[in-house]
Amino acid sequence: MIAAVRVNSLKPLTCTPFLSSVNSFKCPWSFVSIPTKHSRLRPLLSQMAATGEVEPQVIDSHLHVWASPQEAEEKYPYFPGQEPSLTGHVEFLLECMEEAGVDGALIVQPINHKFDHSYVTSVLKKFPSTFVGCCLANPAEDGSGIKHLEDLVLKDGYRAVRFNPYLWPSGEKMTNEIGKALFSKAGELGVPVGFMCMKGLLLHLQEIEELCTEFPSTVVLLDHLAFCKPPKNDEERRGYSELLKLSRFPQVYVKFSALFRVSRNPYPYEDLSYVLPQLVSSYGAHRIMWGSDFPYVVAECGYKEAREAVSHLAKQGHLPSSATEWIMGKTIMQLFDGKWSSVAN
Numbered sequence: 001m002i003a004a005v006r007v008n009s010l011k012p013l014t015c016t017p018f019l020s021s022v023n024s025f026k027c028p029w030s031f032v033s034i035p036t037k038h039s040r041l042r043p044l045l046s047q048m049a050a051t052g053e054v055e056p057q058v059i060d061s062h063l064h065v066w067a068s069p070q071e072a073e074e075k076y077p078y079f080p081g082q083e084p085s086l087t088g089h090v091e092f093l094l095e096c097m098e099e100a101g102v103d104g105a106l107i108v109q110p111i112n113h114k115f116d117h118s119y120v121t122s123v124l125k126k127f128p129s130t131f132v133g134c135c136l137a138n139p140a141e142d143g144s145g146i147k148h149l150e151d152l153v154l155k156d157g158y159r160a161v162r163f164n165p166y167l168w169p170s171g172e173k174m175t176n177e178i179g180k181a182l183f184s185k186a187g188e189l190g191v192p193v194g195f196m197c198m199k200g201l202l203l204h205l206q207e208i209e210e211l212c213t214e215f216p217s218t219v220v221l222l223d224h225l226a227f228c229k230p231p232k233n234d235e236e237r238r239g240y241s242e243l244l245k246l247s248r249f250p251q252v253y254v255k256f257s258a259l260f261r262v263s264r265n266p267y268p269y270e271d272l273s274y275v276l277p278q279l280v281s282s283y284g285a286h287r288i289m290w291g292s293d294f295p296y297v298v299a300e301c302g303y304k305e306a307r308e309a310v311s312h313l314a315k316q317g318h319l320p321s322s323a324t325e326w327i328m329g330k331t332i333m334q335l336f337d338g339k340w341s342s343v344a345n
Contacts, residue, residue: 056329057329057333058307059104059106059328060105060290060292061105061221062224062255062292063291063293063294064088064110064112064294065090065123065294066112067119068087071089071119076119077113084112087295088295092295093295096298100303100307101307102303103329103340104130104132104340105130105131106160106336107120107124107133107134109133109136111164115148117133117136117156121156124157132159134158134159134162135158135160135161135162136164137161137162137193138167139167139174139178139179141178146178146182150189154189159191161194162194163179164196165195165196166196166199174207175210175211179211183211183215183218184218186218192221193218194220194222194223194255197226197227200227200239201227201228201242202235202238202239202242208220208246212249213249216251221254221255223255223291224261225256225257226246227261229263230262230263230271230275244278247282253331253335254288255288255290257290257291257292257293258291258296258297259306260306268308268312269309274317276314277319280319280327285323286331287331289329289331290310290327290328290329292307314327
């Protein structure tokens, strides 16, 4: 069991008016601290440069890759109607990661290939020490998606699965018989389930709570802060409050990802400097992980800038460097224990 360590040196944060009504906000914060391997030196943080410490690995918890147009024509076709307008092949991603100093990533199966995982699988096999795969759950009514999930995990090495509620048959919820079977199977296989609540957390809150309650051993990842923006009205305040309250389920983690989708401000997304410390207050930094949402983020602010935004927001929110280290890599490395270890050697 990992013990929490209270950080006494953390400066208390004064709540902004739009968040003052959220009852789950509390200071100071607790963080966990366990040993982790470190990567090569990068003189990005002056404090580490001054002390000669090695900067921890940076792992991107959420991005996508898809075939180039030529690859799609020759071997990895796009799903009809889902042809991408952005460049998203793995070679471009690796260039962006190298420039940004990102050591590894969790690749989420893109809708562009839908349930055909062959391209992402090829990337995972080609770069096994750099990438981990998150497959896409198929909630087909015939139950074929359950065997498909099992094969993707046991045969192709995927380590997580994404639930897209908008792929469920019309009128069906993620808590239907197939959804519960998929969620249960994920827990049995030891793979986290990521939820994409693009149309709002409140729309899917009951389903997530029911699944977490019935299957407490299945780990949950809330993609992109569950699409909760800094609240401006009562409904948004309720949604944001519910996001914080989901921390009562020990299996729930939050992806501080795709910041351009949840911020109301341009880069560097200053309004999230209040959100980040409140997430840490509720969940602990060891249950929060940064994600870029590549390649979409490239056109928004740039991949390197997406990484740098988190350090800026953490500093604005008076979070200690130990919290930032968890958010930028230690959380996901702990969650997928045994992956990315060769990167550190």
